Amino acid sequence: MGAGHGHRLHFHGHSPVHRAPAHLKLVALLGFMLVVVATPSDWYAAYAVEALLLLGVVALSRVPVTYLAPRMVIEVPFAVFALLMPFLAHGPRTEVLGLTVSEPGLHAGLALLVKGTIGVLASLTLASTTEPQEVLRGLQRLRMPDLIVQIMGFMIRYLDVVTAELGRMMVAMRSRGCDPRSPRQWPTLARAMGALFIRSYERGERVHLAMLSRGYDGRLPAQDAA
Incomplete structure (x- = not known):
């Protein structure tokens, strides 16, 4: 696709995550997100393990948290929707911090918030450690x-x-x-x-x-x- 083309999301570095082949990172991201999405909404221990695993990759990539955090603002609309779900959903009610909310909506909202946060952070980690042209070459190697x-x-x-x-x-x-x-x-x-x-x-x-x-x-x- 022509000469290399840098991108504002990419963070220049020489960590093991930066050096890993792009097609392997793409497969790892896809597999990881399939596991996250398939995790039942009330399996909070599994969410903790997935989050710790992702944070370990972020630490290994040596991409500063101060670099990733501002770019996670893209998640705000999903976070707002997730916070509204306990108040809008139907079903048995429960009390949280003095507020009466829907119990199924609470679990669904928390699951959406956690899955969305993990997904955005995982995607940003890939984008910050992989040049766009490397991503394209990785997709070609995966026979897209x-x-x-x-x-x-x-x-x-x-x-x-x-x-x-x-x-x-x-x-x-x-x-x-x-x-x-x-x-x-x-x-x-x-x-x-x-x-x-x-x-x-x-x-x-x-x-x-x-x-x-x-x-x-x-x-x-x-x-x-x-």
């Missing part, structure tokens, strides 16, 4: 269809391009007195997002035509793993 790997590669490559273009659009809007955070400006923001989508789609068309003009036949040239 080339077309899907190519799509993922272009997504990684152009994500920063689209993000930078969005940033310029936000600056232009603010320079014209438009605050994108204001609900009154949401219609304007929606039109801007539509324009960004059209630009991204047209960019994809141009890239595809450029590839075809250079002999693209559904496969990209092999690249040096160095």
Whole structure:
């Protein structure tokens, strides 16, 4: 997929986790998450073992907790939903800290919170110890269809391009007195997002035509793993 392309989630290091082959890390992550998801909601001892195992891998990777913690904010919507489940679910009621909550909802909410936290932390550990191009090569070694790997590669490559273009659009809007955070400006923001989508789609068309003009036949040239 071309030259190496760093990513803001990657933490440069030389730990054993960094040096491990990407395809093995992908298989390990998939297997680990299947076990976590399959864990019954009231098996708290199993959750503790899984969490300790994951924390051991994080410690082995030498990725600072201060680096991972801010990036776990992506879990906030799931955490809010998990905290609401004991109050919204039906079934037998129980009292926790002076509040009457649904017992099945309490177990389900705790399970969702724990599984979500473990999943996000495990994914961030993989992302912080593996370059995006290594992940793509790992997927190729695992025999994932080339077309899907190519799509993922272009997504990684152009994500920063689209993000930078969005940033310029936000600056232009603010320079014209438009605050994108204001609900009154949401219609304007929606039109801007539509324009960004059209630009991204047209960019994809141009890239595809450029590839075809250079002999693209559904496969990209092999690249040096160095």
